[in-house]
Amino acid sequence: MHLTAAVSRNYQEETEPPRVSLTSSSGRREERIIELCEGMMDITAALFNVSSKELRSPGRGGLGVSRVRHIAMYVTHVALSVTMRDVGAGFGRDRTTVMYACHLVEDLRDDADFDRMVALTERVALAAFGNKASF
Template identity: 40%
Template sequence: MSEFNPARDDDRAYLAAALTAFALGLKAEDVLRGDRGSKASSRARQIAMYLLRAGLGMSLSRVARTFRRDRTTVSYSCHLIEDMRDDPDFDIWIEQLTVGLTSVAALGGGDGRGSRSLADAS
């Protein structure tokens, strides 16, 4: 992965959260909440964290920083979503999200200058 750029990480986290929220019929702001939120928004947040880790190769610490969580929480979320991939339908769905995220992330210059802070979403 490229060098550490907090604004770019925030942009990517917002993108992952918005993509996941859209796929699940939620609002991105619900996924990005500072508190736990509903079960659906919590699961969507776990998926978004997984997408950043598995799809974009961000470290646990970087994902944790962007979502204002502990890196052990991100690790737990990634393991949980990985276990859910045993279901073939879920595996196809998450793979499609991963491809979508990586495609859009590759399009953006991602210098972070147009960044939307995750703190703005809560």
């Protein structure tokens, strides 16, 4: 799967991204983090034309799926300012897995096409979650 083509095909600027409310009825921090990560997985899956079920699977999945998951973790940590520990909990992964994903995505951002995909994902995440992501 070529990620650039998937993003181009699935994202239209005139379409408003889905919004996810981070205000749960109980207001508990852990629930809000999980809700944020779930929403981020759904958004990223839609952007890259990957099954959200595959992103949530406990296994690694193929390279395309794991790369999309890495981007979702990276954007959740960097753009939405969620700690690596919390991102790991929300994605059902370990903190060190999130750290690996963030380092990998940072390194891959040297490629202009990949950087554009990540920047687009960051813009969509910020539009969807805005400053509701503060915990």
